[in-house]
Structure formats: structure tokens, C-alpha cells
Amino acid sequence: MISSLKLKNKDNHKQLPSNRKKRTLFIILISIIFLVIVILGGVLIDEGRIVTNLNDRNAPPSLDHLFGTDWLGRDMFTRTLMGLSLSIGVGLIGAIGSASIALFLGMAAATMGKMADRLISWLIDLFLSVPHLVTLILIAFTLGGGFKGIVIGLALTHWPSLARVIRAEVMQVRSAEYVQVSQKMGKSQWWIALHHILPHIAPQLLIGFMLLFPHVILHEAAVTFLGLGLSPHEPAIGIILSESMKYLSSGMWWLAFFPGLCLLIIVRTFDQIGENIRLLIDPNRAQD
């Protein structure tokens, strides 16, 4: 019996040459390096490459212009890279804002008594009952659009589901015996929140933050595409996509294809990082 068990273990070992944790860490590392390259590329790249160059209009992809050029002769590869790093920047600010709101409201709902809980739960339901995009457009439009409008809009619309998760987590820890013991040891509410509750919800917060990211980037692109977001001078992905719509019918497929694909890859990369971090640190699933 025991020897057969041992044999089984050995077989398992052969199937998975490197263990799960290492592979997950590897994927996370690769994804982060990729993102850093994209961001650095977008920041450091020569702006001279996107100036209008009418001699080189509408060129299909070639070695010189990897993603081709548009109707004004601007290099699409450079525009895409700059657009992506802008999108990631907007996504970062939006996601940090949303995650902070979620953390604050989730904690407040779970610790500040019944009235606060009811009010915040109602607020969460209210925001969840309307599609993100509608509220986002409304807020961005009210604030006059542009960078400021869209960032505030993103931060104010993406928190509800994460806030709900955090509220549930905090409530669960708060009733744990070790928290009750801590109270009887004379620890203050703040001390307990900082030492007992925060470490417990940190993984959830981090995962939630990483999974918010792709959402935020996509919504930013969508709103910009509709013309309510960033201003048309900026090389945002949404702008590139909406401009290229006009030229698609004349056969210039590369204008929309490559930027769209890149956006998809970036979003998937963030999603991958989030999922893999979840696998690493979620206590309920860390062992699978």
C-alpha cells in the first residue's frame, strides 16, 4: 500500500518537471518584463517618427515601418507603442483609484456599524445595476472629457465588485476568534485593522487590483473610441482605432489590425499576471 503510494508520487513528479510555483513565478516575471519594455518603449521612443511625412503615406507593413504608416505618413508602430504606454498609465491611475475606493468602502462597511454597511451596500448595488460604460461616459462627459475626466471616471466606476469582496472578507475576519481575543488584549480598532485585517485582505486586494487593470484599459479605449475620452492629439489606442475605421474600407487593414492586436495582448498579459498571482497567494487555491 505504502510502496504503491510512493510510486504514484514519483509518477506525478515526472509529469511536472518544474513545480507549479516556479512556473507561475516565471510567467509573472515574463509578463512584467514585457510590460516594462512596452512602457519604456513608449516613453523613450523618438517622437520624430510620428511627425507627418507625406512622402511615405499609406505604406503597408514593411521592415522599415513594422505596422505600416497611416494616411499622414506617421509610423504606426511608434504610435501604437506610445498609445499603449499612455493606456497603461491611465489604467494604472484608474485602477489604483478604484482599488483605494474599494478598500476604504469595504473596510468602512464592515467595521463602522449597521447604518454605514447598509448605505455602502446600497451604493454598491446602485453602481452595479448600471453598466460601467454608461456611468463612465456620464462622469467623463460631465467633467469635460480629456485626461482628467476619463481618469476620474475610471476610478469612480470600477470599485463596486472589489468593494463587495473586501467587505465580505473583512466581515469574516472580524468575527474570527483571534480578533476577539485581540480586542480583549486591549488592542484598538485601528491596531486590529492594521495588523489582523489588512494582511488578510492584502492578497484579495492585489488580485482585485490586477484584474481591474485590463477592464480599466479596455474601457478607456472604448470611451476614447467613442470620442468622449482623451483628446484626438494624443496617440491613445482608442483614438487610433476610431480614426482607422474610416480607412478600413479602402483596404488599409494594418491601421486597425496591429494596434487592436497589441491592445488585446497587453490586456491578456495583465489578466495573466492577476490570475497567476491569485494562484500563488490565494489561501484557498494556493495548494492546487
Added chain:
Amino acid sequence: MQLEAKDIGFRYGNGPWLFQGVNLTLEPGEIVGITGPSGCGKTTFCRILAGFETPIEGTVTFNSAPLPKKGYHPVQLIFQHPEKAINPRWKMHKILNEGWKPNKEVLELLGIDREWLERWPNELSGGELQRFCVARALGPNTRFLIADEMTTMLDAITQTQIWHAVIEIAKKRKMGIVVVTHESKLMQRLCQRVIDFNDFS
């Protein structure tokens, strides 16, 4: 210095009364046992004594004043399951020092190995964890100790060791103890008097 529970009654929501009219006076240095069948409210009564719940009827007084709501509670409760009373994300030394810094003597009496302090809770057994819970609850400001089936799930040797240490420390500091257990032998050995919870439900 006296812990007094007067006419305590408790029920959950609008359910039937779990118990009513429970009286208990605990002097410093006194050891009182509580016995009764499962589900008769022993644990709830312990939680009331330690200030975790407020009774529906009656009052608990410490030094003829109501139990303090803030600060270090003079009545400390030790739970049956140490795994739940310990934050799984803390290392053992942080858990041990949460209320006070137990001195060497206490650690030695309870048989806590220095090596354990650097471990995570899931790297220790239930008996080892319970020693930490006991050490944590024995702060200098603890006047009364409620042991709610403290050693029920431990083996006989660990049980004796823990009780030995607790009794010794309690004697030295004139600490009162409430013992909840199903084991009549342990009860006879430890307690000066016994309350049967059958009488109250």
C-alpha cells in the same frame, strides 16, 4: 477583587432561553468547575464572563463594577480550538507577544520551545498551539482565567503539563479559574466546587 455573575440569562434571537438565573461568585485563587451536557450553554456562559457577549438578563461585575469595555480585559478566555484563536498569518512570536511579553519562567513552565517562536502556526501541533494560547492569556493584568474545555482535545501528558503550569502560576498570582470540562476526574482533581449547568436550562 471578585468576579460576580448575577442572575445571568441568555438566548439567541427569539429562541428558547439557553439558561436563566445563573449565579457565580469567583474569589481570587479559587478554582470552580462547570459541567453539563453538550449544548447546554457552558461556552456561551464563559463568553459572557469574559465579555465577548452581553447577557440578556443579569449582570457580570468585576470588583463590583461592570466589566471594562476597553483596554486589557481582566478576565481572559482560553478557547477549545487553538487553531481558530491564532492568526494563521502571524509568526508564533508575534502571537505570543500580542498582550504581554511572557517571561522565560512562564515559557519553561508551559514547555514552549524557543525554536517554535520562529515558526508559522501551521507548523505546530494543536497541543503546542494551545500552550501559546495559555501563555498569551496569562498576562500580568489577568485576574481571572476561563478555561473553556482548554485541554479536551489534547493527549493526557500535554494535558497534565498545561494544567500543572496554569495551576502553579495561578497560585502564585492568586488568580481565579473557571474550568469547563467533561472529565470528572480532572474536575475532582482541580476544583474546589462544581456548578452543574443542568440546573439552569
